[in-house]
Amino acid sequence: MKQKGKQTVNDPAYNTRIAIIEDDDTIRDGYAYLIGNEPGFEIVGTYSSFEQAEQQIAATQPDVILLDVQLPGIRGVDAIPQLKKAAPGVHVLVLTVYESEEVIFTALRNGASGYLTKNISSGKIIESVIDVMNGGGSMSSGIARLVMKSFQKNPASPLSKRETQVLDMVAEGKSRNKIAAELIIDVETVKTHIKNIYYKLNVNSKDEAIKVARESKYI
């Protein structure tokens, strides 16, 4: 229902207030034009850099910010915390041309409400804005694929089921005793599993094993 002391989103007379931070003039003006002409949406500010935007954002308190990742100065996704501080409750929709995992996950960690590739139509952007205004999230399909892939394990892991389970627990900081207790097996068995894990991963310490296994998505 989302109120913020103004009117509700569901009020047909209420315009969703949108700010755009994007350094490419053509793209910025294009978005502004397309979205500004859409009934129910209002562009309350367009900026070509974060530094330029910060003050104004605090003053205008938009509902949604369309944020380019490539900006002169600070990287767009790194500016998200400051933008949310300047306009608490604002929904940040990140726009990008590249699908870089590092950038995507930084954006998500920083509290972006959506992550869209720029090759989408303005209709899709409007749809995403509506989604996030209703408390949802929004991701283009390429981004969604990467995010979903990050949850999956490598099916070609050299580790057995039990070994994976043990290494999972090791990676959570649990001691051999704790692991043995939880799996209801002897500490010696846990030890053997760990020995075999080290052998298979060609390492000889906990954190090497965790590092290697994480990199290869074995755990």
Place this chain on the structure above:
Amino acid sequence: MKQKGKQTVNDPAYNTRIAIIEDDDTIRDGYAYLIGNEPGFEIVGTYSSFEQAEQQIAATQPDVILLDVQLPGIRGVDAIPQLKKAAPGVHVLVLTVYESEEVIFTALRNGASGYLTKNISSGKIIESVIDVMNGGGSMSSGIARLVMKSFQKNPASPLSKRETQVLDMVAEGKSRNKIAAELIIDVETVKTHIKNIYYKLNVNSKDEAIKVARESKYI
């Protein structure tokens, strides 16, 4: 480009072959009707349970499976690995009425290509099918929100920046020495940070701290 020995997806004469596993007759037949009448899409099988579907899926090798989470017998999301084994390369789109975090993350871990709530239009389902056929992913906005939220930390953490950083490393199985080396500070400092973390979280061991911090999304 995705070939599978048949024709390419981009061939306008090729029909995307879809199977539906859904125990509610009305819903199943409804989807089958709506999707079957869509040009470019073909329903190659409808099943009311996983057990019933498994054999046929292996024989028909559909491109996409629409899978209900609530099934008699095995839970839909738990059947995903077997479905992918029966039809390697198949894209599984999970359909649900509830947005349960546990079920969502199980689906993602098991390699679902999409996760949709049932209140969406058949047009949206078609869109999602196209997205996954092109190698993308697809999530309804409520699901996307939950997934994105899972990446975020609690902004109200009692831990300082440095403490969070240290606990992060502790949670990765690193020893105090290793942490000290990586942060280029003394082991004693790391120890002090850990002491303070334990005090703040009201615990007195590594794995308690990790558990509490994980539950509250401090790390």
Place this chain on the structure above:
DNA sequence: ATCCATATCCCCCTATCCGGGGGATGTTTG
């Protein structure tokens, strides 16, 4: 039938780590 991977358990050893206790000092920030 045999071999290999898996899973379970047993014993030895030493160096390191962990948790708990007591402090101190400088900087940042509200």
Place this chain on the structure above:
DNA sequence: CAAACATCCCCCGGATAGGGGGATATGGAT
């Protein structure tokens, strides 16, 4: 200025980790 933060110092005893050497039983692949 006080509180939070980040840094470093000392002492102690028990637990843990890693490396070495085994054994036994099951189940699947050849």
